[in-house]
Amino acid sequence: xxxxxxxxxxxxxxxxxxxxxxxxxxxxxxxxxxxxxxxxxxxxxxxxxxxxxxxxxxxxxxxxxxxxxxxxxxxxxxxxxxxxxxxxxxxxxxxxxxxxxxxxxxxxxxxxxxxxxxxxxxxxxxxxxxxxxxxxxxxxxxxxxxxxxxxxxxxxxxxxxxxxxxxxxxxxxxxxxxxxxxxxxxxxxxxxxxxxxxxxxxxxxxxxxxxxxxxxxxxxxxxxxxxxxxxxxxxxxxxxxxxxxxxxxxxxxxxx
Numbered sequence: 361x362x363x364x365x366x367x368x369x370x371x372x373x374x375x376x377x378x379x380x381x382x383x384x385x386x387x388x389x390x391x392x393x394x395x396x397x398x399x400x401x402x403x404x405x406x407x408x409x410x411x412x413x414x415x416x417x418x419x420x421x422x423x424x425x426x427x428x429x430x431x432x433x434x435x436x437x438x439x440x441x442x443x444x445x446x447x448x449x450x451x452x453x454x455x456x457x458x459x460x461x462x463x464x465x466x467x468x469x470x471x472x473x474x475x476x477x478x479x480x481x482x483x484x485x486x487x488x489x490x491x492x493x494x495x496x497x498x499x500x501x502x503x504x505x506x507x508x509x510x511x512x513x514x515x516x517x518x519x520x521x522x523x524x525x526x527x528x529x530x531x532x533x534x535x536x537x538x539x540x541x542x543x544x545x546x547x548x549x550x551x552x553x554x555x556x557x558x559x560x561x562x563x564x565x566x567x568x569x570x571x572x573x574x575x576x577x578x579x580x581x582x583x584x585x586x587x588x589x590x591x592x593x594x595x596x597x598x599x600x601x602x603x604x605x606x607x608x609x610x611x612x613x614x615x616x
Contacts, residue, residue: 418499
């Protein structure tokens with residue numbers, strides 16, 4: 361690895377992209393001198409071999425010059441395998457996932473040169489162009505949603521609404537009532553799971569490091585972004601998952 365350059369942003373722990381060359385072939389057109397780089401790697405890390413880790417590894421991919429790709433691995437594989445502080449708990453993993461889903465791009469990239477890697481600044485136009493062109497893209501559109509779902513179901517949901525509302529959610533056949541309580545519980549749960557990321561997200565928003573039309577509040581970003589919960593199908597699935605989870609929990613409590 362280059363002595364003075366590390367391939368991650370210190371504030372967020374998010375890996376830095378490789379600076380794209382201007383003459384890259386069409387995205388995903390293989391055999392033309394470019395290939396796909398996983399920003400979160402290597403797969404041999406034990407954290408990336410779990411089901412959750414595999415989701416994390418697919419969060420963000422970059423289309424890069426194949427020689428730059430090889431040189432990047434030459435310089436930084438040891439750091440990424442042994443020194444990079446992979447998110448150590450659920451909130452940190454979810455935080456990184458939410459930032460990627462909001463098209464977070466660090467203000468710097470790694471430029472590969474004949475004298476070794478170095479930092480290069482990425483202005484707002486360049487960062488946005490990298491996403492719009494497909495140079496940066498999501499490896500799995502379901503990854504962030506699944507991580508949000510897992511985080512929500514790990515909460516103590518009983519503390520977010522009244523016992524009467526939970527009983528109503530579980531037992532009522534009134535579709536409108538169940539929808540209203542389910543939406544309330546979903547919004548409160550999302551508020552809980554995004555709380556740890558609020559300061560980093562706010563800083564990214566202020567520095568315009570996320571998508572131009574991003575919401576100021578991370579809770580709204582999660583609820584509105586199609587990659588997260590911003591579709592009726594995903595919101596319905598989350599509500600059903602919450603309802604089923606609470607139903608099982610209450611059955612177990614009565615049986616105890």
